[in-house]
Amino acid sequence: MTSHDTPTRGPARPGPYILAGILIAIAIVMPLLVPMYASWDPTLWGIPFFYWYQMLWVFIASGLLGLAYLLMRKEDRRRRAEIREGKAV
Amino acid sequence: MHVLTADATGQRSIDWIPLVIVVILFVVVAVIGFMASRWRTKPSERGLNSLDEWGLGGRGFGTWVTWFLLGGDLYTAYTFVAVPAAMWASGAVSGFFAVPYTIVLYPIVFLLMSRLWSVSHRHGYVTPADFIGGRYKSRPLALAIALTGIVATMPYIALQLVGIKSVLTVLGLGSNTNAFMADLPLIIAFVVLAAYTYTAGLRAPALIAVVKDILIYAAIIVAIIYLPGKVGGWESIFSAADDKLSAVNDATGKPFGAVIPGAGSFNAYWTLALGSAMALFMYPHSITGVLATKSRNTIRRNAMILPLYSLMLGGLALLGYVAIKAGTNPVDFNGAVNAQLVIPQLFTDLFPKWFAGVALAAIAIGALVPAAIMSIAASNLFTRNIYKDYFKKDATPQQEAKVSKLVSLVVKLGALVFVLGMDTSAAINLQLLGGIWILQTFPAIVAGLYTRWFNKWALFAGWAAGILYGTVSAYNVVNPATGKHFGGSIAAFPFTSITVYIGVSAFVVNALVAVVVTLILRAFKVTDTGDTTKPSDYGADENDPKVVEIEAAAAKEQGANPLAP
Helix, strand or coil, rough: CCCCCCCCCCCCCCCHHHHHHHHHHHHHHHHHHHHHHHHCCEEECCCHHHHHHHHHHHHHHHHHHHHHHHHHHHHHHHHHHHHHHHCCC | CCCCCCCCCCCCCCHHHHHHHHHHHHHHHHHHHHHHCCCCCCCHHHCCCCHHHHHHHHHHHHHHHHHHHHHHHHHHHHHHHHHHEEEEHHHHHHHHHHHHHHHHHHHEEEEEHHHHHHCCCHHHHCCHHHHHHHHHHCCCHHHHHHHHHHHHHHHHHHHHHHHHHHHHHHHHCCCCHHHHHHHHHHHHHHHHHHHHHHHHCCHHHHHHHHHHHHHHHHHHHHHHHHHHHCCHHCCCCCHHHHHHHEEECCCCCCCEEECCCCHHHEEEEEHHHHHHHHCCCCCHHHHHHHHHHHCCHHHHHHHHHHHHHHHHHHHHHHHHHHHHHHHHCCCCCCCCHHHHHHHHHHHHHCCCCHHHHHHHHHHHHHHHHHHHHHHHHHHHHHHHHHHHHCCCCCCEEEEEEEHHHHHHHHHHHHHHHHHHCCCCHHHHHHHHHHHHHHCHHHHHHHHHHHHHCCHHHHHHHHHHHHHHHHHHHHHHHCCCCCCCCCCCCCCCCCCCCEEEHHHHHHHHHHHHHHHHHHHHHHHHCCCCCCCCHHHHHCCCCCCCCHHHHHHHHHHCCCCCCCCCC
16 A cells, blocks of 8 residues: 555535534433433323433434534535545646 | 232243244245345355455445344344333333433444444455554454454344244243253254355345344334223323332332432433443444445435334333233243243234234344344454454455354354353343443544544553453442342442443543553653554545455455455
8 A cells, every 4th residue: 555645535614514513412412311301291192201202302313413414415525526626637 | 000920830832823923934034044145246256255245245235225234233132122121120211221322322323433434445344353453553452352342242142042032932932841842943043044144144134134124113013003002091001100110129128110210310321321322333243234335424324214213112112011001921931020021922912813923023033133243243353353363364355254154153053052051141141241341442443433642552451441340340230139240230430329331430441541541651652653544544435446446356356455464
């Protein structure tokens, strides 16, 4: 292998990564804040809050990751295009 | 209150209709398993003569195949049996934490695994220990990671057999007084599994996972819609669970558990969820699933759609409470109550016989997929990081594949002997320890994905400290009812009285040692800069020329391993 390193992507703009990082952090931290949801009421169809609230977070976390994915994919494509076009010139 | 005095003496007769359905579905799955060797293989590659082909399914799985494969891999039969069993026996803290665990899991996967994919595809890494070996240029550290992976995976495979066994027990098989006849169905199931894993490699569980998941989704959706109404609705189910769990256990003088965790167990609940989530993708079988994907983003897309399984797991967990209300009586052949039988017993009691067969088959087949992937992952670790690193440095891809195939047989045989010869609780204790141990590989692997700041010996010291601390504190947990060691995975955090998951305490010890030793070594100007990876490796995608080149080389040429020293 050669010793020099050809970058696969151009320099990152911090904005999209910070935003995506915040979304991902929310998806990790929120489901772990047990005191927020350790209660019986309000019930939903007879199911205590503790249970349906955590199940609800399955959807919310998945949605947050979806947004983070779109943000990061857009920036990632831009960075890769930068390298490809740079090479072509 | 529902009282657990077993009126049955443990005598069970064979339940023919579900048994026939289970056998038919098992045969269908076995046929699919053997045919999988011809799935997406070019005629020239038949025989699967490299680890990329046999052990990673040709590294070509797209989003949907990966969804089924990882779903089948992570949500194992043992999970299906153990989570509702824990809910039934002691409530939310030991059971329902599986839901936040599998929610916070995916953001972590999203962050880490695409970097691991990139660096592994640029260097032809097959195992996490391959990556450690390349990143830190340290054979002791790579060996430590490989051994931890193998040792943690073995009891996990054994527990899959426990899952199958619970289904067979409920079907009435195994009551035979002849010990060999009693275990024969389990032995047959495992021999067939070993045979198609040997021939088809990772392709077999990938295809079988599709069947398994369709069955398991059907069983659980029907169970969640049909069963609560049948036993009196959710409100009465939760109040029955509350009655049973808040009753005082004579052996401990404390309640059996709680429907809603009290303030004293909040820290246990979230550390169990977070620690388990951090540990899961350090297991070699999870990483095998990630490295088998076609592109860098496949795993990220999967992090968005895999939570569907978590929803199913949550529903399944609640079936533990449904079983309390339904008065399910999980009596084993010896007449003792065995919580592991709760779900199979509930299905047999309340479903029409044919559908009970489908649901039980789903659990049994659910054991085959992870057992296959785990044995493949463990044998890849052995082949790459022990056989190749220490015994035969110039092993060709053919030799690697051959060794891996043979080791996968040995691994499964070991698990079988373990389950037949030893008490089930030994497998459960070892699995508990395995979770703590595998979490100790997190600092080296995850830090390595982002930085080369840590000294390799500091990481090694941290790993050793974490393993030692975790093992000792797990041993010191004594079950108040039985007086036995390894009574649980919760203990006080060092120097406090806050009870948390032992794996997390051990991880903190591990990380602290790694940081402090690195700082000390740096103060003494010890240099540690060996690294065969480059910053650009961590961003390479499937269109990267070097990734394409390495894959092409690995596919056609022997000995062209870019890792070869």
